[in-house]
Amino acid sequence: MEKRIYTISANEPAVPGVYRLVLTADGAPQQRSGQFVQVAIPGKYLRRPLSVSLSEPGRLTLLYKVAGEGTATLTTLREGSELELLTGLGHGFHVEACRKKALLIGGGIGVAPLHQLCRDLRAAGREVVALLGFNTARDVLLHQELSALGADVHIATLDGQAGIKGLVTDALGQVAPSFDYFYVCGPMPMMRALHPLLSGPGEYSLEERMGCGTGVCFGCTVQTTEGPQRICHEGPVFLKDQLPW
């Protein structure tokens, strides 16, 4: 966890409404997969919590959806501009929890943190099968990246223009993958719909509007089986058994 100035080395549309932001800072440590960053946006009071798609020493790749004024302002910042970040926030994915084969499920912009998770799982010698759901073929993110890491990637689109027609829940039924541990990140309705369909242990990365991102304001609380917990602080990743769904 640290505060550091990063320099923008790329900030370009990846797919409609989603930007890929590459940031560099000499000497910056790598953060765990599933941790997030808080980005100071010029003219905005609070920072914006963004998913890290890939963290490498001295370099962060973020995927962000243009969701409001803050992220719209972020799209206007050009290469060479500086951004102040709080990095290494929250508790990320438990890579070591998977023994042999992992199932990764992502929906929309929620696929972002699965890139680094997939890299880390593959580096640990685990097999990976990924189900990624989007609205249309134009929205598909990370297909090549995860395939290049050796994952077995299945795409689902609502209109059926790419991959399986339907939701990731449909893809789960059709692919019927074997796995010993699952990791899910996406919109809350998607995760709740998946919950009863996923047997075995696993975890979910949750999202909520945040204030501080550092555990001090209690703005992003979720009810868990262990009582109220902060998504930014105890999460964003929660184990299946922690969620009273």
Add this chain to the structure above:
Amino acid sequence: MVRDTSVNLCGIRLQNPVIPASGTFGQGFEMARWYALDKLGAICLKGTTLEPRFGNPTPRIAECTGGLLNAVGLQNPGIDALVSKVAPHVRSLCRTPLIANISGFSVEEFGICCEKADACEEIDLVEVNISCPNVHKGGMSFGTDPAAAAAVTRAARKALRKKPLLVKLTPLVTDITAIARACEDEGADALTLINTLPGMRIDIRRRKPVLANRTGGFSGPALLPVALRLVNLAAAACKIPIVGCGGVASASDVIEMMMAGATAVQVGSANLRDPMACPGIIDALPALMEELGIEKLEDIIGII
């Protein structure tokens, strides 16, 4: 020259006047991962009620120009957890004076919570938040009625046999001096001004309030001038010390608050924006004092 940043708050010597405000500093220990808590003048702990509370549904936060709205709704583990677990844990990390912040929905609840806080050896001072609704009076805030504010202060004063009592006031009143004097007359040792200002924001696309609770408390730098005026009025009306709170984000804001009449200063929203806000302010104080020709920070309290 060594600049003396220390202040005396109700007989307790603070090494500097900077106190993170209740509700903007986690349970008091989270920020220890960013800096040593011993750096702070004091720490105001999260607002605590008799029973544990989940708080409001989310979204609880909405950005505004010059600050934010929050409707956390007093999420807390209850007074028993505060005195048995939270306060001892914070104390194990620092020697900084700790201020418990108590909320109640009846005069009796304030009294019970203050009694428990008084018996907790890790807690040095108690601040009561009288901006919460009084369930016995149709939900009207204790803090907007001098008689209700006096009743809470009396109950808290009676329960606190050992520890100084601070009463935190809401800005949403016609005459702050009437409330301030009512609390002083019932034995408050200090007053904290101000709590957040009620507000709301609307999502024009969804045609709904941004906050699940509809309304929340506005805080942030936009509040500083409002807070300065009320601190100044209360300081002129009362003899007891004032703790200034509202929009403070820099060393110069601290100096302004103290010139307006504050003995110590709480920093709130700035902690949400930047975890290093408080140490940054504390580190900047001596150089600013030198520039302004201030040897001893206490010398400027209420000079205007």
